[in-house]
Amino acid sequence: MxxxxxxxxxxxxxxxxxxxxxxxxxxxxxxxxxxxxxxxxxxxxxxxxxxxxxxxxxxxxxxxxxxxxxxxxxxxxxxxxxxxxxxxxxxxxxxxxxxxxxxxxxxxxxxxxxxxxxxxxxxxxxxxxxxxxxxxxxxxxxxxxxxxxxxxxxxxxxxxxxxxxxxxxxxxxxxxxxxxxxxxxxxxxxxxxxxxxxxxxxxxxxxxxxxxxxxxxxxxxxxxxxIISAAQEYPFPGYIDSYAAMGGFVSLFGSGFLHVIEGDPTASFxxxxxxxxxxxxxxxxxxxxxxxxxxxxxxxxxxxxxxxxxGLKDSISTPDFRRIGLDYFANVKSIRKPFWAYTGPRDWRYYWYKWTSQTIPLQLATWFFAAIQNKAMSKQMTIIKRGIEKVDATFPYFCLHTFDFATERRIDEGFASTEYIQVMIQGVHRHLLRREVYVE
CATH class of the missing domain: 3.40.50.720 (NAD(P)-binding Rossmann-like Domain)
Structure with missing residues (x-):
């Protein structure tokens, strides 16, 4: 050169x-x-x-x-x-x-x-x-x-x-x-x-x-x-190596630990x-x-x-996102089969579903692994709890409101949000949950 x-x-x-x-x-x-x-x-x-x-x-x-x-x-x-x-x-x-x-x-x-x-x-x-x-x-x-x-x-x-x-x-x-x-x-x-x-x-x-x-x-x-997430085409469809934003949310949801989020159930991402x-x-x-x-x-x-x-036209609605995620993880091996309990305001229902579906089961699992001295799983439970706390503190920002960003440049005409979300969820499963991140 x-x-x-x-x-x-x-x-x-x-x-x-x-x-x-x-x-x-x-x-x-x-x-x-x-x-x-x-x-x-x-x-x-x-x-x-x-x-x-x-x-x-x-x-x-x-x-x-x-x-x-x-x-x-x-x-x-x-x-x-x-x-x-x-x-x-x-x-x-x-x-x-x-x-x-x-x-x-x-x-x-x-x-x-x-x-x-x-x-x-x-x-x-x-x-x-x-x-x-x-x-x-x-x-x-x-x-x-x-x-x-x-x-x-x-x-x-x-x-x-x-x-x-x-x-x-x-x-x-x-x-x-x-x-x-x-x-x-x-x-x-x-x-x-x-x-x-x-x-x-x-x-x-x-x-x-x-x-x-x-x-x-x-x-x-x-x-x-x-919200930046998995690749659509390059370097290959579904590539992701970050737990930030959607990566962490889908990882916890797909592994069967996250069931509740504060947000507008009609909002779009x-x-x-x-x-x-x-x-x-x-x-x-x-x-x-x-x-x-x-x-x-x-x-x-x-x-x-x-x-x-x-853009607003190609954003993904909360119901569609939940449906696509549940359909995908129902047919793959995961730590726990995921389900969704609640999306809504942080009222008594939020805390009821959070405690009954997340907090209590996770705490019982933590005590169990500590009792049998399984240090690896005890550490894993601690990581999961911290991950849920982080999602609980940060993700509602994206869930409580549908943002309409002006732009002269939309994603390519062939872009379909529902198809992309499938690619993204598959990428999270492969690269974050199965940890296929490095070529050894």
Whole structure:
């Protein structure tokens, strides 16, 4: 590759979406569907593994099993930390990175809904600001794509536009960011005043405002997916490796432990395949129209927001989702045969069904395995209880309201939500419940 070959910096490679974005960049380049380009992966080392070692482990994921063996030649790993100034890089390494990068795809984030406010801000706001600072110093940058969430708007009636949501508090975004960093903002007060249900959406909302406030000479596109779930086509139908959102919900439901959820029994879910999101991100990066002519590389600052959603027409209704799930798991081997007891408000019926169908049976099982000293199953019961608690705390946000996201780009005309949900449920069963995640 020449010095004029585009270089795409991708963050969040260790996550579900990040893997599929990189898989798609490689697949399309190997199939001559994109210009030749180098993929730069910024990976943070863990306590016991270097960035290179983490990359090597992740390359064994079945996400990459359909690619030619040469795909790794397209990738360069850079060890760094998005949460620190200059990405944790030495000055000369940072300068060289800025010189080379032509496109940035920022997928890294923490999708944990219950992180403390300051920690969520470090993961979802500070990282975007550090990436924006790098982008300002890239003389050949064509596009920065930042991945957000369609749920930066709190529950509201009517159509949700592709525009900034209201600011989380009655102060400027930069002032709010500073106040959070200094511990001057009470988390409960912020959530209550903004209407946000968790620190994930409120920090993503703040990040969007700061990007629009400070983009300067950088062309920025914010892509807002709805609920990201299993792949529809690439790397193959049903691929999923994340328990977040639908993954955790379907895993607990399908294994026969989750029977109750707070929500509107008539609501619909806007669930979007991960490969559709990856495709939209790559499209918005403008990589496909890259020209090697240096004289055309001058770009002006700009900002826009695009939704990446199924849309109201292709959302899945709660009754259809329940029916498809019960039909599927009735015919496969599972820990316990699933059934559904209750969807509705958090009233006496909710607590009755929760205690009789979930809490008491699970506690009895926990005591039983402890009594017979089966440590493996005792640990499993603890994990299941924590999973149910997490779903109980976070999932009602998606169940209490039907969101109508405006967008000019729907999923392909051939997309059928009921067929996709079948693919997604099969993928959860295969990859999360049966743990077919890595190729050994």
């Amino acid at each position: 020449s010095d004029q070959t585009p270089c795409v910096l991708v963050t969040g490679f260790t996550g579900f979406l990040g893997k599929v974005v990189v898989q798609e960049l490689c697949r399309r380049q190997l199939q001559n569907l994109l210009p030749d380009h180098k993929i730069l992966l910024l990976i943070r080392p863990s306590k016991d593994k270097t960035a290179a070692e983490r990359f090597t482990r992740i390359t064994k994921a079945i996400c990459f099993s359909k690619l030619e063996d040469t795909w790794q030649d397209l990738v360069q790993v850079i060890e760094g930390d998005l949460c620190t100034p200059d990405l944790g890089l030495q000055r000369d390494v940072y300068a060289d990175l800025a010189r080379r990068v032509t496109h940035i795809i920022h997928c890294a984030a923490s999708i944990d809904f219950d992180l403390p406010l300051q920690e969520a801000t470090r993961s979802n706001v500070d990282t975007s600001m550090n990436i924006l600072e790098l982008a300002r110093k890239c003389p050949n940058l064509r596009q920065l794509v930042d991945t957000s969430t369609a749920y930066v708007f709190t529950c509201q009636e009517g159509t949700i536009a592709e525009e900034l949501a209201p600011t989380p508090m009655n102060m400027s975004p930069s002032q709010l960011h500073y106040s959070i960093q200094k511990g001057l903002i009470d988390e409960a007060e912020l959530l209550a005043s903004s209407g946000h249900a968790n620190t994930y959406t409120v920090t993503k909302c703040l990040s969007e405002h700061l990007l629009f406030e400070e983009y300067g000479n950088v062309p920025v596109t914010i892509v807002r997916p709805s 806007d669930v979007v395949p991960v490969d559709f999101v990856a495709s939209r991100i790559i499209e918005e990066s403008q990589l496909a129209v890259y020209s090697e002519d240096r004289q055309t590389s001058t770009t002006k600052g700009s900002s826009k927001i695009v939704h990446c959603v199924a």
